[in-house]
Amino acid sequence: MSTMLIKNGRVLDPSENLDGELDLYIVDGVISDIGKGLEANADETIDATGKLVVPGLIDIHVHLREPGGEAKETIKTGSRSAAAGGFTTVCCMPNTNPVLDSATGVNYVRAVAARDSLINVHPIAAVTKGQLGKEITEFGDLRFHGAVAFSDDGMPVYDAEIMRLALEYTAMLNMPIMNHSEIPELVGEGVAHHGRVAMKLGLRGVPRAAETASVARDIELAAETGGHVHICHVSTARACELIAEAKQRGIRVTAEVTPHHLLLTDQAIETFSTMARVAPPLRGAEDRDALRQALRNGTLDCIATDHAPHTDIEKNVPFQEAPPGMIGLDFSWALMYHEMVGAGVLTLSELVARMTIEPAKVLNLSGGSLAKGRNADVTIIDLEGTTQITRETIKSKSCNTPFLGKQYSSKIETTIVKGRVVYSNGQCTKLEAISHP
Numbered sequence: 001m002s003t004m005l006i007k008n009g010r011v012l013d014p015s016e017n018l019d020g021e022l023d024l025y026i027v028d029g030v031i032s033d034i035g036k037g038l039e040a041n042a043d044e045t046i047d048a049t050g051k052l053v054v055p056g057l058i059d060i061h062v063h064l065r066e067p068g069g070e071a072k073e074t075i076k077t078g079s080r081s082a083a084a085g086g087f088t089t090v091c092c093m094p095n096t097n098p099v100l101d102s103a104t105g106v107n108y109v110r111a112v113a114a115r116d117s118l119i120n121v122h123p124i125a126a127v128t129k130g131q132l133g134k135e136i137t138e139f140g141d142l143r144f145h146g147a148v149a150f151s152d153d154g155m156p157v158y159d160a161e162i163m164r165l166a167l168e169y170t171a172m173l174n175m176p177i178m179n180h181s182e183i184p185e186l187v188g189e190g191v192a193h194h195g196r197v198a199m200k201l202g203l204r205g206v207p208r209a210a211e212t213a214s215v216a217r218d219i220e221l222a223a224e225t226g227g228h229v230h231i232c233h234v235s236t237a238r239a240c241e242l243i244a245e246a247k248q249r250g251i252r253v254t255a256e257v258t259p260h261h262l263l264l265t266d267q268a269i270e271t272f273s274t275m276a277r278v279a280p281p282l283r284g285a286e287d288r289d290a291l292r293q294a295l296r297n298g299t300l301d302c303i304a305t306d307h308a309p310h311t312d313i314e315k316n317v318p319f320q321e322a323p324p325g326m327i328g329l330d331f332s333w334a335l336m337y338h339e340m341v342g343a344g345v346l347t348l349s350e351l352v353a354r355m356t357i358e359p360a361k362v363l364n365l366s367g368g369s370l371a372k373g374r375n376a377d378v379t380i381i382d383l384e385g386t387t388q389i390t391r392e393t394i395k396s397k398s399c400n401t402p403f404l405g406k407q408y409s410s411k412i413e414t415t416i417v418k419g420r421v422v423y424s425n426g427q428c429t430k431l432e433a434i435s436h437p
């Protein structure tokens with residue numbers, strides 16, 4: 001039997017309505033007791049005085065790039081980046097090479113994660129074979145082998161009938177289709193938000209309707225089939241209105257927003273910085289403000305980083321040629337705490353909920369809670385600390401972020417997965433030390 005006691009921290013768990021100075025007692029990787037001044041002998045005691053203790057953070061939208069994109073990231077390096085960022089669970093997108101569209105692919109990711117990952121990694125499988133949009137994958141089989149959702153992310157599910165069928169089938173499995181909602185004809189050769197900035201820079205624009213028209217379609221198909229559609233990385237004010245109305249009508253729609261769409265506008269590309277090229281693009285201030293309101297009122301269920309690593313070589317090209325995406329796992333907590341709680345957009349408890357229990361609910365994951373009997377996935381945060389974003393501090397294999405060189409308040413102190421410390425004070429634990437309990 002192995003035991004751990006986390007003492008005197010401010011335990012904040014929105015799923016259990018907990019906020020107070022409490023102790024957490026962990027037995028064999030499971031939360032066994034939670035209370036004031038617990039008297040317990042433990043193999044390991046962590047003094048969390050003055051620190052915030054929350055359920056391990058969950059990110060339901062990351063790109064770990066393995067197999068096929070190991071120059072950008074691997075499951076090993078992505079899991080280190082996640083652990084350093086306070087994440088204990090991530091769900092990885094299937095736009096790898098080959099695409100995760102078969103039991104073999106899903107099993108491969110799970111096997112590599114079991115060997116190389118410090119944290120829980122759940123694969124998301126493709127909606128269509130090869131993400132080519134023509135033929136749906138074997139949803140039941142993929143679920144059996146551990147897929148937690150389906151997505152062709154990177155690309156939308158283009159064909160409306162394929163989307164309808166996919167929602168009809170996944171409704172029976174009670175699993176969501178996570179759609180990258182954009183109409184390809186409206187995206188065209190666009191690389192930035194269709195607005196003044198793109199016009200001035202001579203860049204092709206992506207109109208808001210590329211997203212909003214697709215979100216409207218997805219909502220109608222979810223209504224018709226009873227399926228659950230999850231809208232990835234919402235970028236427009238109008239999409240928030242459509243989602244809010246659909247929720248009111250009882251349609252099974254959920255949605256996520258990224259830290260970059262919450263913080264940045266198309267002004268970030270004014271210097272042609274390829275670091276700020278993302279899909280969907282950074283939009284106007286009115287969209288950014290609407291996203292903040294929608295996250296606050298629950299229209300947008302959760303924050304997801306869309307951690308999308310790309311190498312320096314790939315990003316050091318003219319803007320139009322750079323692949324879209326930026327990393328986020330290492331420092332998203334600090335960005336969100338500093339900017340969202342700091343600006344009064346979210347309370348601390350709301351922020352924790354949107355990075356723990358709310359994403360867990362979207363994908364029916366068991367984490368996001370410190371309730372007795374749950375796996376002891378716990379993150380300890382120093383709200384007085386600071387997070388520096390530098391090439392030296394980033395644990396991801398890639399450093400593509402416009403936030404490089406910046407500093408934000410609060411700091412991830414310790415990350416614990418199933419009762420074992422996987423990250424503490426700037427250092428990831430060696431895999432050998434945790435892989436054999």
Ligand code: DOR
Nearest residue numbers: 063154278279308324325
């Ligand atoms: O910016 C993005 N990058 N958006 C996506 O949908 C895909 C992602 C990637 O895979 O790089």
Ligand code: ZN
Nearest residue numbers: 153154180232
């Ligand atoms: Zn996407």
